[in-house]
Amino acid sequence: xxxxxxxxxxxxxxxxxxxxxxxxxxxxxxxxxxxxxxxxxxxxxxxxxxxxxxxxxxxxxxxxxxxxxxxxxxxxxxxxxxxxxxxxxxxxxxxxxxxxxxxxxxxxxxxxxxxxxxxxxxxxxxxxxxxxxxxxxxxxxxxxxxxxxxxxxxxxxxxxxxxxxxxxxxx
Amino acid sequence: xxxxxxxxxxxxxxxxxxxxxxxxxxxxxxxxxxxxxxxxxxxxxxxxxxxxxxxxxxxxxxxxxxxxxxxxxxxxxxxxxxxxxxxxxxxxxxxxxxxxxxxxxxxxxxxxxxxxxxxxxxxxxxxxxxxxxxxxxxxxxxxxxxxxxxxxxxxxxxxxxxxxxxxxxxxxxxxxxxxxxxxxxxxxxxxxxxxxxxxxxxxxxxxxxxxxxxxxxxxxxxxxxxxxxxxxxxxxxxxxxxxxxxxxxxxxxxxxxxxxxxxxxxxxxxxxxxxxxxxxxxxxxxxxxxxxxxxx
Numbered sequence: 001x002x003x004x005x006x007x008x009x010x011x012x013x014x015x016x017x018x019x020x021x022x023x024x025x026x027x028x029x030x031x032x033x034x035x036x037x038x039x040x041x042x043x044x045x046x047x048x049x050x051x052x053x054x055x056x057x058x059x060x061x062x063x064x065x066x067x068x069x070x071x072x073x074x075x076x077x078x079x080x081x082x083x084x085x086x087x088x089x090x091x092x093x094x095x096x097x098x099x100x101x102x103x104x105x106x107x108x109x110x111x112x113x114x115x116x117x118x119x120x121x122x123x124x125x126x127x128x129x130x131x132x133x134x135x136x137x138x139x140x141x142x143x144x145x146x147x148x149x150x151x152x153x154x155x156x157x158x159x160x161x162x163x164x165x166x167x168x169x170x171x
Numbered sequence: 172x173x174x175x176x177x178x179x180x181x182x183x184x185x186x187x188x189x190x191x192x193x194x195x196x197x198x199x200x201x202x203x204x205x206x207x208x209x210x211x212x213x214x215x216x217x218x219x220x221x222x223x224x225x226x227x228x229x230x231x232x233x234x235x236x237x238x239x240x241x242x243x244x245x246x247x248x249x250x251x252x253x254x255x256x257x258x259x260x261x262x263x264x265x266x267x268x269x270x271x272x273x274x275x276x277x278x279x280x281x282x283x284x285x286x287x288x289x290x291x292x293x294x295x296x297x298x299x300x301x302x303x304x305x306x307x308x309x310x311x312x313x314x315x316x317x318x319x320x321x322x323x324x325x326x327x328x329x330x331x332x333x334x335x336x337x338x339x340x341x342x343x344x345x346x347x348x349x350x351x352x353x354x355x356x357x358x359x360x361x362x363x364x365x366x367x368x369x370x371x372x373x374x375x376x377x378x379x380x381x382x383x384x385x386x387x388x389x390x391x392x393x394x395x396x397x398x399x400x401x402x403x404x405x406x407x408x409x410x411x412x413x414x415x416x417x418x419x420x421x422x423x424x425x426x427x428x429x430x431x432x433x434x435x436x437x438x439x440x441x442x443x444x445x446x447x448x449x450x451x452x453x454x455x456x457x458x459x460x461x462x463x464x465x466x467x
Binding site for chain 1: 177179180181184239242243245246247248249250251253283284361
């Protein structure tokens with residue numbers, strides 16, 4: 001009886017581990033979608049309202065979900081902090097929010113590249129850069145979704161299979 | 172002045188601790204690879220790590236100091252200030268005007284932007300309540316406002332005088348509309364006047380004068396329109412419309428003598444809007460009234 005209970009626990013634990021791994025693959029597409037939406041909002045703020053960068057980021061932070069919201073709020077706060085930072089420096093200091101939230105390094109790198117140009121040219125040029133960033137985020141999101149579909153299914157089964165294998169080896 | 176200093180590159184901020192009396196400072200001049208110079212009413216001096224010094228011994232401002240200062244002044248949002256930059260200046264919170272020099276980028280013969288900025292000329296705005304005391308009897312006679320053109324070279328206190336005229340007319344209950352194309356009169360920040368233009372003044376901020384005059388004539392029922400630096404022929408046409416509508420105008424324009432101003436293109440239509448001209452100089456300090464000319 002005890003053996004059966006132990007075997008069940010091992011299968012359940014490995015299965016749960018597999019499900020957690022599977023779930024982790026669905027977070028990245030969501031994060032990328034949220035960032036892409038925020039980039040589109042920023043383009044709108046620049047195109048129609050000519051809002052200053054801190055003001056636009058503050059407004060965007062109020063309209064999207066975490067962790068992208070926390071990142072935009074932090075960026076607005078650093079920009080408006082009166083420390084005399086350039087947009088690139090303020091962005092660098094804000095990217096830690098994305099890293100802490102588990103964003104992939106390659107996604108953080110995409111946002112980081114924007115720092116070199118953000119706020120430093122006319123609206124037409126800014127919109128071009130934001131459109132390019134949006135395309136890249138969308139491209140990454142599609143790839144992340146394909147990976148999620150493939151890997152999530154794999155991990156959903158793999159966890160339980162590994163659990164069963166361990167049980168068989170122990171018996 | 173804290174707000175102004177926050178607009179400077181961090182590298183430059185500490186230098187300003189040796190400015191003793193900010194009320195006297197009129198201009199701050201930053202040029203790439205050249206000394207930082209301050210102009211007070213009658214004197215110029217440099218600033219370096221040791222304090223005040225001769226202008227030529229001032230702290231050498233480098234390209235990064237200028238680029239960083241511009242980025243901070245523009246709130247990291249160059250795109251939001253395209254029109255101002257095309258016109259060669261920025262207006263800071265508080266109404267301070269920053270003239271910009273650098274490499275001009277043209278598109279189809281028109282200025283698109285300025286890059287490689289190499290010089291910033293900061294002119295400090297300040298309120299001088301009472302600056303208009305001497306001219307108010309000329310501007311309001313028997314309870315009626317007399318349309319007035321204020322003429323002087325740059326730096327003689329036109330805008331300061333105009334702001335105080337607005338404040339005094341407004342506080343007497345006249346319905347004043349200030350068309351503040353360059354945000355220098357009321358120094359609006361996010362739409363809210365930072366300088367006192369009186370309790371009954373509306374402020375149309377950042378609007379080209381000619382369009383602004385047409386807008387306020389339609390919607391704001393002004394008794395007097397106050398605006399700065401008339402210069403474009405369209406301004407003259409709009410002023411003529413205001414005069415035809417029975418609205419008084421108090422405005423300024425650059426010039427050192429009335430004879431040179433009356434030959435300008437905008438005067439052809441706009442001249443009829445004014446009943447008198449006040450000529451200013453800085454002979455006895457900014458805002459010295461040289462002459463009041465009655466026009467026929």
